[in-house]
Amino acid sequence: MGPRTRLAAILMMTALPMEASAGEIWVTNEKDDNISVIDTERLEVVRTIPTGERPRGITFNADHSRVYICASDSDTVQVMDPETGKILHELPSGEDPEQFVLAPDDRHLWIANEDNAVTTVVDVETRQVVAQIDVGIEPEGMAISPDGKIAITTSETTNMAHWIDTATHKVFANTLVDSRPRHAEFTKGGRELWVSSEIGGTVTVFNVADQSEKGKIRFAIKGVNADLIQPVGFEFTPDGKTAFVALGPANHVAVVNAETLEVEDYILVGRRVWHLAFSPDHSRLFTTNGVSGDVTVVDVATREPLKSIKVGRFPWGAATRP
């Protein structure tokens, strides 16, 4: 998107607040070493930006002036200027960074090092490693509480959520979840933690106060073998009442009532759906479909798929840029 269209989009957003506001979804293509940028209005790829090897996790900083990319096979986190697409510098990330989360202080990046069984904390200003914390085998999912006090790493082979005190960098609790935990998110203002288990086929909901299990979400889709229902990424609506859960090779996204933990709906998307991101106004949801190499656009209100957008090979992560 050029500066002129951006300006136009902003003007339109001001004039017509009910319209879907223009923005971008940045999608990392794991096997193409690049990012596809999708315009959320035009629903097409408007830019393709090269990255390091095997880009997976992607996140913007608070004011969206920087984008951080896990370049897993380059063993680095790249810092990019989203305007120019230029790599500004690289951060020491530890080996094989897969996913990360930026702390609410906008300064500390918490990185899961998949091949190394550690979580690395990097200060993005000094570009120094602040701490490395031993966790289970194949750490993957990373989350941080809204108050910044608790960080979570999930480990895929150890099948645990490791609860880390961000002040001391010490693990203070380990809670078992079902096989191959992939993604973790705090919700309800930090009172709940949700963890998806890809092979177990469940999402476990924890009470953060005492790390007790509050409930477990199970999925069933007619005509799909239970073992192909593999929850990975998930996102909450801004009111926290609804969660959209990507179900991997089941090729569906589940719509979950976050109060009752009941599944309300299943939306058919592309093949092997991994992660999701909302348009800036949350009216549309974009899913990365690894095997079909595309992104499905879902209308959030009607819960209907609108369109498939071809991106690169094995789209993995997705992040929203207003």
Add this chain to the structure above:
Amino acid sequence: MRKACMRGAGRACLLAAAWVAALGTAAFGTNASAEIAISLTYLRQEVEAPPVLSNLDPVPEDLGIAGAEVALTDTKTTGRFLGHLYSLDVVSVAPGGDLAGAAKTALAAASFLLLDAPANDILKIADLPEAAGKLIFNVASGERRLRDGDCRANLLHTIPEDAMRADALMQVLKARRWTRTALIVGPKPQDRAFADTLRASAVKFGVAILAEKEWTFNTDLRRAAGQEIPLFTQDFPDHHVLLVADEADDFARYVEHNTWLPRPVAGSDGLRSEGWAPVLEQWAAVQLQNRFEKAAKREMRSRDYAAWTALRTVGEAVTRTGSADPAALRGYILSNAFGLDGFKGRTLTYRQWNGQLRQPMAVVNARALVELAPLDGYLHQTNEMDTLGLDRPESACKAFGG
């Protein structure tokens, strides 16, 4: 010598486990739970490998054992957070050695046996009085009878049944519509057994074996393959694929690209079906490959994977139940609650009628995964993976209450 050395390594493992557990409580702030100890033994009957034509791919000394050791490391990491202490002893019996004696000693010390031995020996050990109530994993033999009339209640199988390999291959041939085949059968008993399995599987999936020939050569094919194989294959009727049954890995490698008709080879060479193969990379397999290669300094094979899944099965069951009692763990492993992450894209479970680990099969060539079976479209009333190998109605196994 090797036996003593490996026993020594086993003791080192025990010490390491105790050390990690101490570290665990000190450094990782484990959730309080009672400490339990889980002892496993990898027991191997060494067999004389028959001489083969090529020197290219020697059988690794630590085949299978390396898989168990990587699984031990993976499992200990979970154990250190929970106060579960795992130890693995490795015992390797020389050809002609006293396997039963070694088994008795092992079963006195450990509740869980990873057994790497021919089918006859597996049955002898499973039937020892000392083995009653223990849990044995067959990590080596694909013979049907162990999953059929000769099954045992204390015996689970993580190595795929031979028919699972053959069925996976036939699914691929059928899906490609390469249904006209010819078959070369090697002279060894295991070659004939695999040929029988291929024939049964071909019937099951509607693949025709139009002609068969026995392999009778005793020349050095490394020099003569270009002259001998075209003549040998010249009188086959036209076919899509040439099947080769050469389980000793003797001559099959010299068949492809030397045939009278330009046809792909499948079975013991060319397009093969395996429980595990170095070309697997999807479904996070590359991470297991990396861990294995770092530890063993070689690529992971099917028997390594069988040992890995066996030890991981015990670990997963201990993690979920908090028990080290083999009867309780067996009950859990065979229940619907059990599921193992096997890096092959689907949850691994055990067949409740014969104790076989239900798993996808990798149909591969030397450079890539061709298909992961079961293929789309092969439907089954309970689980699509049960289109591979002995299904419940076919199995004569009664030891599991079926």
